[in-house]
Amino acid sequence: MSKPEITAVSDADEIERHPCPRCLVEPGSPCRSRSGTVAGTYHTGRFTKVPRLAKLLRAPTPTDRGPGRLWRPGTPPPAPIPADTPATDIRVAYARCSHLTQELQSQMDALAAHGIPREKIFAEKVSTRVRVRPKFEAALEACREIKAHAPHCRVILTVYEMKRLGRDSAELTALADHLTAHGIALEMLAGPLTGIYDPSGTGRVLFAFFAAMAETERENIREATLEGLNAAARKGNHGGRPPVITDDMLHTVLRRRANGESVEGIRPDLIIPTGKRKGQHPSLASIYRALAEHNKRQAYPKAVEQAHADFAMLQAST
Template sequence: MSSAPDTAPSDADEVERHPCPRCLVDAGSPCRSRAGTVADTYHTGRFAKVPRLAKELRVNTPADRGPGQLWRPGTPPSAPVAADIPATDIRVGYARCSHLTQELQSQLDALENHGIDRGKIFAEKVSSRVRVRPQFQAALETCRQIKAHAPHCRVILTVYEMKRLGRDSAELTALADHLTAHGIVLEMLAGPLAGIYDPSGTGRMLFGFFAAMAETERENIREATLEGLNAAARQGRHGGRPPVITNDMLHTLIRRRANGESIEEIRPHLIIPTGKRKGHNPSPASIYRALAEHAKHQTHPDAIEQAHQEHAADQAHP
């Protein structure tokens, strides 16, 4: 550490309890520069191993280590301090999809391949619009319990991508606050925030930014869908199941019934053109419904009543 009087000398001892991953010096020695002298500052990968120094931008080498002088190995510490032993990572996985027809297996496989025990993976099929998600709450409760019983361990909630947590910026920001309050780390395997994420400090701002982007994307998709439906409606395409009785079939029905033919005589000559019953004859009920609907649009109450009476008579005398 620095030779300034406000710098605790124990900081250097804590840093030097760890070997340096950059200059490869063993524990008990200051960092070494490329010129073979004692480095002026400890390398980041080394002092980051000390939790209370992990967020520092630089840690200076104290004067008693002789920064700038010829480097010589120091004396290794007798035993590591328990608090400095790297904490074990414990991961809890969560997988979600919105619809019953969607599949979860790809998310489950990704979580298992990441080393998460199947017993610690919670999965459900529920829309992100639903506020109460039982399996997600169970995953959070498991994380809290693990953290309470093993405070020195790093508990990581792992999901495949951010939208599995939700798409509402307010909800995601509240989740970040919850994770921070309980010391839980968030990890995403894919997407713009792939990697381990500690929802605190400036990282929280980044999380909120991507949450807002996700919400905006959802609104854009919704608007594009509505515009597409409106455009299709203007072109006469309204979606849904195709009608059993088409306009051509209806015109044939009306013309032949005007010539005195019965429904049973006309029905074998009517063929359904599309849908699951393509190639079959429509049922009498479908024909009578089409006639009644046509009569309704023609605003002839007598015609509607006649269609219903014919249908009732046909049911009574099949």
């Protein structure tokens, strides 16, 4: 065993002499997460009780305590893997796009070309603003189950690029910590952090930096979209489906009804100019709805004028 490992175990022994004020474990046990697994690091309120460790930012849990696995009292530490036995990598992939009109096939092809079987690729079309992502949760659960049944293997969650996981820096950082605590590596095939993410040292700083960049990119996209919508609204384009009954069609209906024709007789001469029903005749319900809205618009000024007249009469009488 190398000298750094001896120091780490010695630190862990000293830390575990004290109870943890956060997760309430008794002396002699490692810290635990809310899910009941061994935490990847000791809680701050515990390792700061050791004077020579009080100024550390974090104290990692040694591998012989089984970080990321379900804690059981009295469970002996696993036997160490021989140095000449390479660890097997098991990959689980996640693919995502935001809109139903976008395609996932390019991500699926890239993940499959990386050697990941199709049955281990979890894909969905959902926005990052949606907090509940069923396929993403299923991918995390698959990683945890594989790690629990094969603790000596390296489990890797693979995505095409960082923004497939999300665009919120706090959420991305919390996800990285969650994966680290469960002994799961994170791999990205494209983007600024291509390769397997290293949660320690410089890798942690870079991940936080690019997570913040992803959040900034999302806000820029949102602001540009709102500016485009406002510019279109100033030009009279408010989006949405085009009206079935246009002003010209309504004018025709009003003119011909004034000449005594019925709506049923007018309908065959009306043609919808745009939209999915382009070239078809509007329904009677659409015509009557347009007439009702027209009558409402015509009646409103008269009602306001009548209300002002009634108010003037009331003041005159008093």
